[in-house]
Amino acid sequence: MKTDLFKKKAAFWQTIISLDSKEGLVPILDSMEHGVIVVDSKGWVVYVNPSFEKITGLKPLHRLGKNLLKIAPGGPISRVLATGKSIYNEKYQMYDSSVELITYNDPIIINGKIIGVISVIQDANEIEILLKKLEGSKKTIKTLSNKFAHVAKAKYGFGDIVGSSPKFMKCIQMANQIAKTESTVLILGESGTGKELFAHAIHQASYRNDKPFVRVNCAAIPSNLLESEFFGYEKGAFTGANQQKMGMFELANEGTIFLDEIGDMSFNLQAKLLRILEEGDMYRVGGINPINIDVRVIAATNRNLFKLVKQGKFREDLYYRISVLNIEIPVLKERxxxxxxxxxxxxxxxxxxxxxxxxxxxxxxxxxxxxxxxxxxxxxxxxxxxxxxxxxxxxxxxxxxxxxxxxxxxxxxxxxxxxxxxxxxxxxxxxxxxxxxxxxxxxxxxxxxxxxxxxxxxxxxxxxxx
Missing domain, CATH: 1.10.8.60 (Helicase, Ruva Protein; domain 3)
Structure with a gap:
């Protein structure tokens, strides 16, 4: 029996050698994580790789030297030998194994003649697990897509800022100088004066201009959602937190985050923002491990922050931390x-x-x-x-x-x-x-x-x- 098997294998590999040497091909098949089984043109199994045993639980001797046309005439390999056509993604369970498989079967054709079939197998249960993971990944991608609606390169530069009045030109000159630094910036001005335009331009002219620019309107996000929007959350952090979510600061990492209407930020959140500015790290909601963050903060407001500090509505330490560099944009009636x-x-x-x-x-x-x-x-x-x-x-x-x-x-x-x-x-x-x-x-x-x-x-x- 062993002599017959040796002759069949020798004849098969002698034919294959015209395509690739046996010495070069077998190590590749041996290293594959999927199971591989090869039969010759008569249906005799001439090769199985080590992963075949891991997946099916069958020893190589249970297949080598067996004729699949006889023991599995309706199987995918036998059908490929009969038709010469490939069969992909077919669920199949071997007669002597309890494992359900997904099989991919191709004829081996040389000079127009079928000399055998190569079949690659995977555990169907593992495929289903992978599909579930893929579905989870799709949800994560959708979440990130929603997040990245806030993320973009800066749209405007200093060339897009229109104005020539002396007071306004002084603001542009100051912003240009500030752009070359890494300091936190506070832009002051009434609603509609162009604070966001200046934030875009500062980022565009900075050393971070090829990194994300993330805009957050602190007044537009409900106070109960601000923390999770800013810092993200871990899976299971609260009811409905079915998966991990990145926050705005993580999305802005290595780039710039523009905190518009910072005067509307809650007192509790102000303390966490101060930590990021001071320590350079943050925690997701429900998280226990700090996440290092390298981000430049540009803040803007139309409110009198100093007055809010006196009223106890804005942290004094945060006020002095974000107002390292100030730009006050004049109203239009002054231009x-x-x-x-x-x-x-x-x-x-x-x-x-x-x-x-x-x-x-x-x-x-x-x-x-x-x-x-x-x-x-x-x-x-x-x-x-x-x-x-x-x-x-x-x-x-x-x-x-x-x-x-x-x-x-x-x-x-x-x-x-x-x-x-x-x-x-x-x-x-x-x-x-x-x-x-x-x-x-x-x-x-x-x-x-x-x-x-x-x-x-x-x-x-x-x-x-x-």
Whole structure:
């Protein structure tokens, strides 16, 4: 029997040698973690590798020298020999083993002739375990994808910051210098002044510009979720924590994290942020092992943090730790020279967005833009330009297109400086209409109060789109 087996194996490997030497091929098959069984063209088993025994529990002698066409005529190997076609991903249980297998079977063809079959086997139970792990990995990837919605390279650089007024240029110059350091930065300014734009630019000009830039709006995340969002959590840390989750600080590791509206951060969370800044490590919620973090913090707020410290609502030690370097961005009404410059930029963007071709602003429109106080700052200006472009019928924006712009009250018109008469006239008519109403009787009273005829008042209402 042994002599017959030796002859079969010798004949088989003699044929294979034209493809690869037996000495080179067998060690490769021997080292595979999957089971391998090889038969010749007559169905005789000429080789099984060591993993075959580990997976099936069968000794090599239970297969070597056996003819599978006889003992397993309906098996995948016999069918491949009969058809010459590969069979993949087939569940199969050997007649003398209790292990369910997944098999991959290919004919060995040389010079157009089938000289045997090679079959690779895996434990089906292990495959199912791997599939479950894969499903878990998919969920983890989905979670990370949601997280990485917050992660990106900085979108803007200093070249995207528009402004030439002296006070604003000083801010840009300071931010450029700060970008080259590793210090924590605190950006101060009212809502809509461009604090996030500065944060992007600082990161872009820093040595970390090829690393993540993570933005977190502390005011937008519910206080009960802030800690887990910031630091992540371990599996089982609380009800519903079915898997480990990375926090924003881990996602920002080696890069920059921008903490917008830091004045709204809870007192408890402030202590943990201070630890990161001081010690360079953090703990996930439910975790016991510290995680080293290398991240630069840029914080921003429109609130008076020093006042919050005095009120006991913001930690004094954290305040001094994050305010190593400060940038205070001026409000738009302090940047009068920049208003028309910004308006032109927003006009071009609105044209592209809305498919318009508006070329510019009329003189009276420019006067309204320049003398309005802009309580919403740059954000309000941008929205006002887009709104006027959307509603405009002509190829130039006029005062009529900006009819919705008005001070909150007449006291906000600065009469100590020169103000265009049309601006004053427009506001006085609005005040009169607010006082007397827009009924016919109200308009008569408004005209009398303004010292003009009712017809003139109607013309002015039409002109100013009131």
């Amino acid at each position: 009068k020279d920049d208003i028309l410059l910004l308006a032109e930029v927003f006009l071009k963007k609105a044209n592209r967005k809305l498919g318009k071709k508006i070329s510019g602003f009329s003189k009276d429109a420019k006067e309204i833009l320049e003398f309005y106080h802009w309580p919403g700052n740059i954000r309000e200006l941008r929205n006002a330009i887009e709104r006027s472009v959307a509603m405009a019928d002509d190829d130039i924006l006029t005062a009529q297109d900006l009819y919705f712009i008005r001070p909150e009250n007449k006291k906000e018109i600065d009469f100590k400086s020169l103000v265009p008469l049309k601006v004053v006239e427009r506001e006085m008519i609005k005040c009169a209409l607010d006082k007397f109403g827009i009924s016919v009787e109200g308009k008569k009273k408004a005209a009398d109060a303004l010292g003009i005829s009712l017809r003139s008042l109607y013309n002015k209402i039409k002109e100013y789109r009131l």
